[in-house]
Amino acid sequence: MRVLVTGANGYIGRTVVAMLNEAGHEPVAMVRAQGMPIVGAAEVRTADLLDSESMRRVVGDVDAVCHLAAITRARESFAEPMRYFRVNTGGTISLLEAMEAADVPRIVFASTGAIYGTPERQPMDEQVPDAPPHPYASSKLAAELAIEAQARGGHLAAIILRIPNIAGGSDPDLTRLVPRAIAAAADQTALPVNGNGSAVRDYLHIQDAADAFVECLEHLPEAGQAIRYNIGSGHGASVMDIVAAVERVSGRHVELEHRPPAPEPAKLINDPSKAIAEIGWSPRRSDIDGIVRDAWSASVAAL
Template sequence: MAILVTGGAGYIGSHIVRAFRLAGLDPVVVDDLSSGHREFVPDDVPLIELNIVRTKKLTEALRDHSIEAVVHLAGFKYAGVSVQRPLHTYQQNVQGTVSLLRAMAEHDIDKIVFSSSAAVYGTPDVDLVTERTATHPESPYGESKLVGEWVIAAQGRATGLRHTSLRYFNVVGSATDELYDSSPHNLFPLVIRALTEGHRPKIFGDDYPTPDGTCVRDYVHVADLADAHVVATQKLLAGQELEPVYNLGSGDGVSVRQIMTAVARATGIDFEPVVAPRRPGDPARIVASGQLAARDLSWTMRHTLDEMVESAWNARHQS
């Protein structure tokens, strides 16, 4: 039974491919390798090098594989950069999703798990985000993810497409040393890169209304996230009903300074981070409940903060 994973050569996508293989399912990857890595895709997993906005080519590519369901991660994922590149963001994320849905309809593929984002919430005014929290995206990236959810839901109402959207927060760590986060914008790779190059990592603001003055965020291990995708896909394949949206959150945030302390423990490097001024738009706290996903998707936090940090550090130093 083949599962199409768009963006399957990326950091999160490649972990999902790995999780499908461990579950006995056969992944097929579509990725244009703009931010993914060819070496992240196992040699025996089909890799279709293609941008999903090319509907005709995508439809032709799907013809050669007996795809039962789709996990859709492909897209432009940098929220900050999306402010400078809104048209590109909308083209890749919204037009890309529409293109994928057209290709799926052409081949009667009627099940999809969508990679959404906590960016749909913007700056929430609650201590714990739930699926009922109002959506107020503050970047073209967040907007495009919310529109993606809407488009998929509309296709579901029109055609019976079975779907669910998983909203991620801060995804970190590694399940294997061969797969790692290479983002130029995410906290973990930025901290690791700074230490590797002999620099002191930065904390942007230490005067927030939080226990230690630094921003509090929701960090989840990429392997736990990947497992939730497998369960969601399996339930759709089994004909079980799922909610339209799930938060994959920890329910308990971690501060940036706590991250720095954990990095020092994992690496054995004794350092004091540089405290820089606040960045505009950084909320003090964003933490989400994962209770709904725990109920339906066997979602649980199986990794400690130290395990998240150690696995991220080991993967970057083995790569």
């Protein structure tokens, strides 16, 4: 299958392109600007989600789309909510319009488990009500609703993946905990920790996340349907669990700088049971030590 991957130059996008190639698909990488080569891409095309003409041009000859292009920083979204809706929701609508014009009927969409907010029920399955806690999650939910509406109109077969924290491999984003903790160990600098570090999150290996896109492409529903799956490890790790894993893997002490507690959920874990049962996907690489070992190796290799 010839598959357009939007956001192909990003952390997840590059891995999705590589895994699609390994699975025998023909990934077409869509980027906003040419940069480093994208391993596994059959072709690299330049376009902007908000430019309708360029979107029609890049979508024209593909069979399906993996839509990963987005802006994703929850805290930043409070300061710039309209930018998040413009890119994440408006960009998705632009893509859907281009797909309809080109008669491209298949999409797998990267959404976020943050849409569930802070429910008492943990792990979170697909029946948990939506309660987006910030503009980023709201913009992703609005994009989901646009995809579902387009599917109900008979124009689309869609799978929506609600994804937790992605980690492992070469992740340059130091707003995320795992690369931040690894950088603290590598540079022997202090790692800021809110409160006692007991907040628990679901960490999914980057390659497990990419595998889910491959499996979804091979298990798309009939046109007229949009199915949502939660993917994740199904278990959680606290901030202190991550720190301990970094110390085990690196053999180095991570100095902590404890800060006042932040208002944040105590625990957020995705329940991937539906995805495991229906599309044959499983989180095979997402034990915490394995994630950290992979990320540490990538960090050392980059030095």
